[in-house]
Amino acid sequence: MALNVAAKPPLKKKKIIIAIVTWIVAIALAAFFLFPFVIMLCRSVFTTAESLSMSAGLIPRDGFYFRSYIEALDAEFLRYLGNTVIVIGANIIGKPLTAAMAAYAFVKVKFRGRKLIFNVAMCTIMLPAILTMIPVYKIFVDLGWNNTLLPLTVPAFFGGGFINIFLIMQFIRSLPKDMDEAAIIDGANVFQLMFRITFPLILPVISLVAVQSFFLAWNDFIGPLMYLDNNELFTLSVGIYNKFFTFASAADTQPNVQMATGVLVMIPPMCVFMLFQKQLIEGVAFTGVKA
């Protein structure tokens, strides 16, 4: 971009103008994409009355109102958070583990029928989730699991999604094979090979799957909406939705508390993203094209 433009005086005027325009466009775009964050952060510290008035201001006229965060962080919020943590815990353990097991079997264990199972699983990627949703709901209702967290946690232990399996398979395939051979000569069995040699080497992709499972579970709305109708069991997204948007009247009472709630709900995913930024961005590239 415009680095060290000033250091070289004989630069052409045209180049300087292009550099300036580039910076202006870059910053304007950044302002656009940051808009939701700015509005949320600023309005969360407005007083209720001011947040209900139409103004373009970013700094509160009536003084900062940090109580909105205390109001947002009530006992209900903490309970929703607790339920969300339970669901996430199951998902970030179950999905990577069972997906890695299946991926290992597909790549390294030459069992009969693996091609058939692989192809069938491959075909299911394209299926719209909504097609299987209702019968799955019925299964859980018949099991009496309706209105428990089980339908949101147990399915995580059944393969973890075929895309994840595929991703891990690609990674395992790229590993050198001589370590396996050395271990086999030393008399290691398959489980030792898997847990001692392969899994430590595929930790980057395992953590990628775990982090992606975290985001999916943190954002999941339809699942909890279908299975839970007890305020005690709500996860964050459904609990907050019910609190603010079920009755039209409740929606328009305290925008500042809503914004504060939004900020609080956003903090964990932002932290996770910052910690795993490199892997996640590479993960987008990796899952991107492997056609």
Add this chain to the structure above:
Amino acid sequence: MTVSGRKTKIVKELKTNLIGYVLILPLLVGLVVFTLYPLIVSLVNSFYLGYDGFAPRSEFTFGWGNYLRAFTEEYESTVFAKSVTITFTYAAVMVPLGMILSFALSLFLNRKSKSVGAFRLLYYLPCLIPGIVNTIVWRYAFNGSYGLFNLMRQWFGLAPSQFFDEPNAKAVVTFAVMNLFGTGGSMLMWLAGLKSIPSAYYEAARLEGSGYFRTLIKITVPLMTPYIFYQLITNVIGTLQICDAAYMISSTGGVENNLMFYGLYIFRNFQSSNYGYAAALAYMLFVVIALLSAALFRFNKYVYYEGDD
């Protein structure tokens, strides 16, 4: 081979199969219980007119009733037509537009500079906002009485709008504007693709005296076709299934069903225990997605894959 040799071989093969199936068991059970069995049940349900999921199927009429209902029944057919129109128009406009905008963004950021990393992160950030938080922010910014966007309309001398609650197509336009903030996700994917293009191609083009747009059309775009193809398919399929975002913005599907995306229409029918009808709707969506994918795969021959000339 001796008898005992053959025996150990068989034992070994049995052991390999056993280990394989132990490892694959979770996936296999998941595949059968959560995908294959529900697929069949859904198909069966779709043929029982008015099936509600609880009374025995024998109480309902068997046939194409649920499928016909979407086209013939007075009330359902209008909602169905509206949701199909909204969903497909939205996909037809927003998928290409989203791809072009995110591609332009990635071209803009595809340069060697230290500040690029920071901007890439900034543009991507809105994609990390959880759906519920998005709902909170955008219902506020697009509020009909005190929303920021109404203030902006005021500056331009326009009458206030109800945005998501407009009784016409403006509701979907608002929804589209909201989704533009998610452009950064595809941008990351394009950027990864652009990075994979060897710089030698650009070097050669520059030496030949090719200008920016010529290089773009003749080198960048052809080499990006695998990415274009992938994004086209996934975005079309994803857009046709929009459900939770629309539900959160307007749990009822908007004023006069103006935000009744097809996925939401199915979900609403599930919520009102129209299992048979919802299954029929879902199967129709499935068939359309399969046909569309097949049609899109015909473009595969125009896709350039490195190293398979």
